[in-house]
Amino acid sequence: MGTYTIAITGASGSIYGVRLLEYLLKKGHKVYLTITKEGSFIMKEEVGYDWRGSEEDVEKKIKEDLNMHGASLSFFDEENLSAPISSGSAKVEAMVVIPCSMKTLSGIAHGYANNLVERAADVMIKEDRPLILVPRETPLNSIHLRNMLTLSEIGAKIIPAMPAFYSHPEKISDLIDFMVGKVLDSLRIENSLFRRWKEK
Numbered sequence: 001m002g003t004y005t006i007a008i009t010g011a012s013g014s015i016y017g018v019r020l021l022e023y024l025l026k027k028g029h030k031v032y033l034t035i036t037k038e039g040s041f042i043m044k045e046e047v048g049y050d051w052r053g054s055e056e057d058v059e060k061k062i063k064e065d066l067n068m069h070g071a072s073l074s075f076f077d078e079e080n081l082s083a084p085i086s087s088g089s090a091k092v093e094a095m096v097v098i099p100c101s102m103k104t105l106s107g108i109a110h111g112y113a114n115n116l117v118e119r120a121a122d123v124m125i126k127e128d129r130p131l132i133l134v135p136r137e138t139p140l141n142s143i144h145l146r147n148m149l150t151l152s153e154i155g156a157k158i159i160p161a162m163p164a165f166y167s168h169p170e171k172i173s174d175l176i177d178f179m180v181g182k183v184l185d186s187l188r189i190e191n192s193l194f195r196r197w198k199e200k
């Protein structure tokens, strides 16, 4: 089983992050999770989960909400810069920022490391480990596009929240699973969350 870092930031689409978290935990992986202040506000608005409070309380709430009491989850506040994932010595296979706001994307692209999300991503880059970003914004301006190019050029994987329709989605959860499936594909984690092209 692997160890992954998930960061949920304040772009619309926190449900993508929740679904990825749920999938990895259910499959028995260990997850380090951090959520920005704006990310938890938007999650409350869009999904209804109120994952705010002390690290201990939030970890408990997540396990209750997802009904995963035995899950291998460690939650860290975005201001906790002494969390294990702040250091390259943490044994983390890959990190996914899902959804990724343009603000966090910019911070990562410029090595700002101003909170735990940006620092943990900076660590992945310096350690040459997989970093996946799932940006969501529309329209995209030249600054957003330049920042994405900067990140892509240094090896980060940009998987924009752009579900496809060849899989004939019927429900919103099909669109969510398409995106999460693409992220899992990129992590090389076997999944059948979406119907692949020409697949029966």
Ligand SMILES: Cc1cc2nc3c(=O)[nH]c(=O)nc-3n(C[C@H](O)[C@H](O)[C@H](O)COP(=O)(O)O)c2cc1C
Binding pocket: 008, 009, 010, 011, 012, 036, 037, 038, 039, 042, 100, 101, 102, 103, 104, 136, 137, 138
């Ligand atoms: C309802 C709502 C939706 C938002 N959606 C997006 C979005 O899709 N993409 C984005 O880049 N920013 C979005 N924002 C703005 C970010 O939340 C804002 O830039 C914030 O500072 C991001 O902080 P963070 O990256 O630390 O989470 C949204 C804000 C609100 C209130």
